Amino acid sequence: MENKKKIELYRSMLLIRHFEEKLTELCRIERKLPGMVILCTGQEAVAAGTCAALEKDDVIISNHRSHGHLLAKGAEPNTVMAEIFGKKTGCNKGKSGTLHIAVPEVNALCTTTVVGGGIPIAVGTAFAQQYKKRRQVTVCFFGNGAADEGSFHESLNMAALWNLPVIFVCENNVYSGAQRMEEHTKVKDIAARAAGYAMPGVVVDGNDAEAVFKATTEARLRCLAGEGPTLIECKTYRWRGHGEADHQAYQPKDEIARWMERCPVKKIERELLAAGAISNQEISELEESIAKIVEDAVRFAEESPWPAPLEALDDVYV
Amino acid sequence: MQQITMGQAVRQALAEEMQRDPNVFLAGEGIGVGIHESPVMPTFGLLREFGPDRVKDTPVSEAAIAGLAVGASVLGLRPVVEVMFNPFFTLASDQIVNHAAKLRYLSGGKSSFPMVVRVKTGAGFGAGCQHSHNLEAWAAHCPGLKVVMPGTAADAKGLLKSAIRDDNPVVFIEDMGLYFFPTPVPEGEYTIPIGVADIKRPGRDVTVVTWSKMLGVAFKAAAILSKEGIEVEILDLRTLLPLDKEAIITSLKKTGRLVILHEATRTGGFGGEIAALAVDEAFSYLKAPVKRVTGPDIPVPFSPPLEQFYIPDEHQLVEAVKSVVL
Structure with a gap:
């Protein structure tokens, strides 16, 4: 990977990390957020690595742990933050909150919190891309828990049958709610299920952004060559709880610590420093500029007005 | 045609x-x-x-x-x-x-x-x-x-x-x-707007609100009742959502009596919504209680006599209409 591209990847991950850490602060310390918050801290490499392999016109379908996906796809931090605050200026006018953010401007067309609910929709967007003969693909993000849903199996079967240009990205963060992987399925790798639908199943280190980027790039080329879908399983770890209200008592402390040592942001940072692609000084400057973007987003959200109650009645029908 | x-x-x-x-x-x-x-x-x-x-x-x-x-x-x-x-x-x-x-x-x-x-x-x-x-x-x-x-x-x-x-x-x-x-x-190109109910048979005495296959049952009942001097107005909803409230209220202003007919089971059926609408927004026009003719609260049975028992028929509707007219 070229250094320039890799620095972009690093920047994308840093933005997600700062954004999520700020939300933890707002949520736990200041109690400023109106509702549930679900974070992807520690999983930045999956979102950034995948989206770096996509074009703007490519579609992403996301799940409840969506902030990283949206920011990596190019969503504006200001309007995403305002949406998490429930403000009128939010990208969905306060209708979706943290859980269901859609940013059609960057083709992030659906975030769904029904576990597995986005997978059939990704089949639909990929079908439309194929039907309209566009050189575009759909990426569907979901967790290891979603791979137990019927919708996963129906969708992979249909997508493979019709050679649809869709990449199923399973973000395996070890947990499904409070259940560890071995408590919710007998398979060691979700990617093994791809064989049941005659599609390639790939396991990658989900904390290695470059590896995720390469796997997605290959899968995208397969899609564009008319060779159909790929299931990519990114092995990563959920640093935070399911949501910020989660006590996390079921996650062993030493396990969390071990995975934090494998921090995906630090990993790419070390690699860039070792390659001489970036200096410590440049890293500090980058961190500062990103911290400012996030501070600005919070200020924008805080200063934005609430929606008027009657706006609840808008946008149900066209 | x-x-x-x-x-x-x-x-x-x-x-x-x-x-x-x-x-x-x-x-x-x-x-x-x-x-x-x-x-x-x-x-x-x-x-x-x-x-x-x-x-x-x-x-x-x-x-x-x-x-x-x-x-x-x-x-x-x-x-x-x-x-x-x-x-x-x-x-x-x-x-x-x-x-x-x-x-x-x-x-x-x-x-x-x-x-x-x-x-x-x-x-x-x-x-x-x-x-x-x-x-x-x-x-x-x-x-x-x-x-x-x-x-x-x-x-x-x-x-x-x-x-x-x-x-x-x-x-x-x-x-x-x-x-x-x-x-x-009709031959050729035409569309019908969603959300607009249709009076399939005008009548002065009782409004029968229905939809789908039950329309046929309503017509059979109307023919029987007409011979006895009772003129039923059949309002075919065609669309349940959005509901054409105006059409229902307008008909009730004329007849003052309402019977709702649907094949679906009774409890929680859409007929309850129509009855509520009549009470909420047309109460002053009502001259009699609102009646429902519906499938009973059972799964649809298999055996022919049981299945026929399930499906509402014109005799049930005639009875319901008479109960609000007489």
Whole structure:
């Protein structure tokens, strides 16, 4: 990977990390957020690595742990933050909150919190891309828990049958709610299920952004060559709880610590420093500029007005 | 005027809309090559006419079929997908209830989902309760959806064309009992607006609000009652959501009496909504209690005498009408 591209990847991950850490602060310390918050801290490499392999016109379908996906796809931090605050200026006018953010401007067309609910929709967007003969693909993000849903199996079967240009990205963060992987399925790798639908199943280190980027790039080329879908399983770890209200008592402390040592942001940072692609000084400057973007987003959200109650009645029908 | 069945009318609507708009495609189980090949079935011959890119026979995967429609519609296609029998709506319902109905709202009005889910329904086929179960009230309980349930072939054609052109998700429920009997359908291009009820028979004494196959039962009862000097006004809702409240209230102003007739089971049925509307917004016009004639609160039974017992008939309706008139 070229250094320039890799620095972009690093920047994308840093933005997600700062954004999520700020939300933890707002949520736990200041109690400023109106509702549930679900974070992807520690999983930045999956979102950034995948989206770096996509074009703007490519579609992403996301799940409840969506902030990283949206920011990596190019969503504006200001309007995403305002949406998490429930403000009128939010990208969905306060209708979706943290859980269901859609940013059609960057083709992030659906975030769904029904576990597995986005997978059939990704089949639909990929079908439309194929039907309209566009050189575009759909990426569907979901967790290891979603791979137990019927919708996963129906969708992979249909997508493979019709050679649809869709990449199923399973973000395996070890947990499904409070259940560890071995408590919710007998398979060691979700990617093994791809064989049941005659599609390639790939396991990658989900904390290695470059590896995720390469796997997605290959899968995208397969899609564009008319060779159909790929299931990519990114092995990563959920640093935070399911949501910020989660006590996390079921996650062993030493396990969390071990995975934090494998921090995906630090990993790419070390690699860039070792390659001489970036200096410590440049890293500090980058961190500062990103911290400012996030501070600005919070200020924008805080200063934005609430929606008027009657706006609840808008946008149900066209 | 041509005499065709509702199945044929639906087929005409599908074919005309597919010719008109290349973004319209069909998907469902056995809609191309099915186990029942009959010219009265709604998708008969469409695979031959439009080819496999636009008429997609799918695996038996209702969630994926409905999700296919959601995803394809947000990118501008106009999918018409089929749920083979109404009870299988349950398998597709996450996509319809949580996604098709809500994603526009969740996008803050930025996205739209112009899709149609055609659902076949109706008791009377000896198919039992997992193939026969009218669940229109479930769908009508989901803001964001439109719910259409035609009672004639002519209405089915015009309403389905409107549903396909509508930018919102529409659940279009077809009673298979109407697939087999030819009725008059206008020649040529026409549409019927969604959300507009229709007085199928004017009358001064009692308003019978009904929809779908029960329209025929209402006509039989009206003929019997007319001989006894009671003139029934039959108001065919055609669309449950959005509900044409105005039409119901206007009719009640005239008759002052209301009987609601539907095949679906009674408790939690859509008839309760109509009764509530009458009490809320037309109470001063009512001269008698509101009555409902519905399926009993049981699953649709299999054995012919049991199944016939389930389906509301004209005698029950005659009795109900007399109870509010006399």
